[in-house]
Amino acid sequence: MNNKNLSVFFLVSCFLFLALASLARGAEIFFDPSVQDLGVGDQFEARVFLNTEDEKLNAFDGTVSFAPNLLEVKEIRDGNSIINFWVEQPHLASPGQIYFSGITPGGYAGENGLVFTAVFQALAEGKGKLEAREARAYLNDGEGTETQVSATDMRILISPGSVGPTIIVAPVADTNPPEDFTPIVSRDPQLFNGKYFLVFNTQDKGSGIDHYEIREGGRPFRTAESPYTLKNQALDEKIRVKAVDKNGNVRIATVPPLMPSPWYKNDIILVILIFVVLLAVFYSAAQKKAARRYEK
Template sequence: MRNFAKQYIRIFILPAVLSAVFFLLATSAEAARLYMTPLKGSYQPGDTFGVDVRIDSEGECVNVVDAKISFPKGAVRPVDFSRGESILTLWIETPALAPVTDTISFSGGIPGGYCGRAGGDPGISNVLGRIIFSVPGFSVGVAPVGIAHIDFLETSKVLLNDGLGTEAKLQREGSAFTISTTPSTTTTNEWVDAVRSDTTPPEPFVVEVQQNPLAFGGKHFIVFSTTDKQTGLDHYEVSEVDRYGNTPNSERPALWKTVQSPYVLSDQEIKSVIRVKAVDKAGNERVVEYVPDGYGLMPKPKPASVNPGILLGVGAGVLLLGLIIFLVRRKKRTRETTPPPPENIAG
């Protein structure tokens, strides 16, 4: 009987246990988890709140996140997306808010990969982005929503940093918020509070001038990137300034214009200063410059000055010449109009 039990364990039980252990190890080695914080909360019409989208790589290294998030239309409305604390540094698809389709999507990468919270990090450095939601007032004919579920769609993906683009087994955890149907005399606006408290400009960065025969028809262009740890970046602006303080190849004063990186330069000879301004969502700015070799501001050229005495002399000469021409023409006309003297007729 004992021999039979041992054989049964050896043949059936032990392989099953080993297979289960192997399966669990394999699963945990390739798993990743997308989740949100806070997981729950209570809000009312007029409130504005933030939801952090986070990732847990489960000990593995990942380098690409493609997130698709759904929310109930009418219960909440996405109004902004902050990338201030995001670990994504290369944005493949910038955050797109689509209230009509009730979805939010973004895709980004981490060059070198993200392998989890760094040792000694006092915070939880796994934020992909923060979605700012507002709770609209209820409309006539629209049924109020008691619980607003914000979830990841099944089409969301996370890729491992294995050089093969392997898709990780993914766990998805959303949030659920209670939406009150009774407005209150006081409202919560977490986003406005964050913007008002943000007095720090975006992080320092550099501007690089590049040229590639396969890009932009071989024209010179600039690349730049930075982050903002508080409210996140809002936009970039560029200004090209020639030696006279003007826009290159024009006499118009140099102005700022909103652009994205990469940006094709107007001055393809690279003789102008290139200024790039990063502006965060609180309006804080950081400006950096690229100064070409040999650049130096010069005073704007002035019209050539002429000695007043010379002008007076030239003017007098022109008048004298005009007077002479007038007298000559007058004398000529006098001769033409004077009748000839009568001829003497011999008797």
């Protein structure tokens, strides 16, 4: 092979190598641990991680599947997740299927990004696995370009019984409230028939967010999800949003009235003014009565 042929061969080889490397790029979903041996009745944590392979990603969704005759989901935790806004928090969508969907504004790039953690209990002897199915990820490129996602399964071997005491996963020790957040009132002609709605979200780095509650004015708190259509479209009342984590810790954010009522429509101020007027009348009457006694 002469030098010219060698040069052509070298260039073609480099081109093919770079092309294959480009095709191999993409995110990877994997589990920690990758292998789990346990006995019937034992519990274990399965942590779902994302490796972006040097790409910056801002949206993710997918399903973690397992054999429901072998494993039971005891708890799903999203504390410390790389996902800031859950479109759908990780949840048991159907037997053997945990679905999740979320967004990370600004994007995330890294090798060990925790998505969520699931606690399982072994139900029966057998071999099984956890696998990520229909996983999708999108580049933080302003266009929402979908990138390739590969997945590495977690192998599970369940023996008839534990060698020692039954393994139980301890609950998360969390005494801190969810992080501060600022609810936003918005309106869009294309949404909710043009009515005002409230958007809110926060994170809890410990046990994860359990639910939200909303209170408009003097009404009682009620469980709600974002976005929430406001009952009071006049926007003349204070709005409180309560974020509750899975350990019961609470953070409350307050939105002041955006269109305060005139002072004469405020019941408290009106009561105070009536009280002051009555007090002034009684004081004036008392002064006049005292003056008449003095004249006599």
